Amino acid sequence: MDAIDRLIVNLMQNGFSITDSPYREAAGLIGISEEELIERLARMLESGVLTRFGPLFQIERIGGAFTLAAMSVPKADFEHVAAIVNAMPEVAHNYEREHELNMWFVLATESPERTREAIARIERETGCKVIDLPKCREYFVGLKFEV
């Protein structure tokens, strides 16, 4: 990442226009050409510096059921259990964390019934108890990361 990439990451986390030529507008603010901006975004997406470029939806408002779930997985079984959990399309993210509850994943399904089914399946296939922690209220989502 060079100085222009950092400027792009810092300036383009929010506020991309919904207009005919939004890349040209953003490029003008950064002081580069539209072509260069598009090329740099493509490169940062390719290299994994950016995971995505586009709209972030508040997906709960569009439909579906979402929950955060945690399991206490024995160390010796961890990789095997992670493979089972990751293979499920209902699992959106999965993180290993330092705690007795060491596996944390988000389940995204079409309905609460489907969430219950997915949890039952994970418990059956992994032998681990799933703790389901549905969201009661969201206070804030969406930090800008400075680089």
Place this chain on the structure above:
Amino acid sequence: MDRLDDIDRRIVLATQAGLPLTPHPYHAVAEQIGTTPDEVMHRMQRMHKEGIIRRIGAVPNHYAIGYRANAMAVWDVDDACVDELGMLIGSLPFVSHCYRRMRRPPLWPYSLFVMVHGTNRAEVEEKVAHIGALIGAAARAHAVLYSKRILKKAGLRLNGGNE
């Protein structure tokens, strides 16, 4: 849940993985879903205004840009003050997510979840201490769970059914 019509849903499905990297991205989306660029832009502006689109822009991989210490800090906060504290903590400049979730005692007594990021653990600990001081006596228990490894990150996606 908000009622989205078929065109709204098609816009979501066409853009949730990312905007086209072409000079006129909304025109490209319009062509893909069979409507006009103005229709796409008006609808996206509406969804943005309503908060269905949180923001439009770049999503950095926080590990890749140097945020190597990422913690989920949790507190068991008195229900009477959790909403007020949640709003306050969510407004801190270093907090990326702040939620209230169900407790599952005795194993999981915590209700307030705060994601805190830093370049190292000392930085995260300082931020967590700052939050702890704001919560003060309203907290009965507290834990910090550092993330060790991303096992999967597919993102939340709207299921397009048979599309």
